[in-house]
């Protein structure tokens with residue numbers, strides 16, 4: 048039943064790969080254990096599907112509060128690898144490709160994430176340099192190392208690369224990588240089983256603790272409390288603490304002040320979005336890694352159209368790689384555009400105040416001055432209010448500035464107009480229609 052529900056919630060290909068060979072092996076006191084056929088799929092399920100599985104289990108039994116994942120090699124074969132005869136539709140589905148990397152059982156580190164395959168550019172060089180320094184002398188330079196940045200910019204990769212490098216240079220060191228979510232559930236479980244002191248003692252003996260996505264500690268008072276003690280023990284003993292977050296320490300809501308100030312007490316390094324040169328470099332490196340050849344214009348098209356983060360770049364590359372696998376030829380620019388059309392947002396159309404006034408005026412068959420000048424003529428009131436609404440809505444103009452445009456009206460006039468139109472749009476379909484037509488004219492003329 049859980050499998051059936053899951054199948055509805057995830058794509059066909061993901062389902063086949065990740066869920067088919069799982070089974071539920073335990074259900075006691077609100078805790079469920081899901082057995083996966085190998086450590087890689089266990090890790091994957093744990094990191095990507097924990098919330099979904101928990102949600103589905105809860106619809107079956109609301110008492111279930113925790114899911115855990117274990118490896119059970121008796122649960123049949125390896126997960127299916129994607130092959131050339133994989134569904135062509137995957138090309139158009141957000142998918143990632145996987146190689147089977149063994150997550151280290153002891154450290155929980157994924158050996159794939161290294162410094163060797165970490166591209167450095169202006170956007171991440173500070174974080175990279177700090178990470179290298181920490182990897183060379185853990186506990187001695189920046190403690191803690193706090194890395195922050197948006198999704199898909201390489202925080203996890205960097206944290207794990209530091210961990211892997213330390214593991215290689217200092218094999219005797221006791222390293223642990225964990226996500227904040229797992230950390231939280233470990234703490235919660237330990238408290239429930241009265242094993243918290245035990246857990247804290249164990250964690251206090253680590254040489255390197257890495258916690259990813261620490262923003263999830265927000266509002267988790269009990270976890271913060273326990274972590275605070277672990278943190279102090281480790282820090283006093285000059286053990287390395289490495290943390291990541293999606294925002295700066297000071298910007299994480301509902302975090303105890305004393306933790307915040309500790310997070311800020313070492314090195315805080317941010318990672319931005321990669322610039323175009325770096326995006327090109329990343330695409331080159333990764334396509335070589337995947338052994339697919341892509342023409343320069345294809346690389347350039349991808350790099351200039353996918354700008355936000357590296358995960359999206361990889362997603363695009365995976366689609367191109369899939370095409371290559373199936374057809375045994377590199378996609379050219381035309382095919383690339385087709386394959387990527389769903390993930391490339393259309394270029395944001397822009398407009399400006401002048402165009403808005405023009406469009407509104409011509410739509411109502413008025414001239415611009417009719418709209419801009421103060422008049423009480425009834426037929427002018429509505430167009431003027433629509434113009435004010437659009438100035439706010441489409442180009443984000445401030446109320447005072449809108450007011451000034453209309454013969455020095457007060458900002459409250461603009462605010463009133465905006466709110467009135469916004470409200471009417473919810474109720475009045477013909478007004479909605481008019482506004483949409485104006486917008487069409489606004490954006491369709493070049």
Ligand code: ADP
Pocket residue numbers: 164165166167171196197198199200201202203204205329357358361
């Ligand atoms: P985050 O944790 O910030 O959301 P990840 O570390 O998961 O991002 O990175 C997303 C993907 O991009 C991963 O597959 C990672 O290997 C890759 N990646 C991120 N940064 C780099 C980089 N500088 N060089 C090469 N690959 C990178």
Ligand code: MG
Pocket residue numbers: 202203204259260
């Ligand atoms: Mg991450």
